[in-house]
Amino acid sequence: MPAPVPVTVRIQAADFDIAAEIAAMTAGRTGIGAVVTFSGLCRDDGGRLESLELEHYPGMAEKAITSIAETAVARFSLNAITAIHRHGRIAPGGNIVLVLAAAPHRRAAFEGAEFLMDYLKTEAPFWKKEHLKDGSSGDWVSAKDADDAARERWRKDS
């Protein structure tokens, strides 16, 4: 019987080290031929952003991402998957989210990472609020229809 596929999901305030996460995921797993890495950063469009505040629903955030990750493993026959999402205040340029998808070949790894991100954006309970350089609280970031459309694409393909 093959060893269970490692699914690593963490919700944390601390930053992550991408190289260390790849090393931890691939150590001893020589069947892996491709690792796709996606990292999402805090972006400042207009030079007015001091930080983004990431709020989450403790417990449900872990459960929701784990469920998406397990679906991705089964659908794309991944060797391993890692998803790390930060919470708290993050300055422009800082890391917000990391997804690593490992597979024997690149296509499954690319698709696995993209699938996880598309579902995470619309189903993982996180919310972003802007804090501006002038000291004021900006708006809560609005959900985008484009993100829903990206997720729906996977339903049509299945």
Next chain:
Amino acid sequence: MSVNIVYFAWVRERIGKGSEVIDVPASVATVGDLIAHLATLGEEYEAAFQMPGVIRAAIDQEHVEHSEPIGSAREIALFPPMTGG
């Protein structure tokens, strides 16, 4: 029946608290009924739920539709569309 309700993001800010225990009237059967009931509890609730269609819900940490019966839920979460990642 009393249920623990948790709020996030601008729903939490408008109501002014992150969670509370609500005594749910017998007439409230679904999540949609609950949102309509909460909207009658005062100005802050009215502000949070003025566009009920955009509100997302979870029962015991699983996403549900507004048509979902509350049943024996321990915790119901109400929040705006999610913007993580």
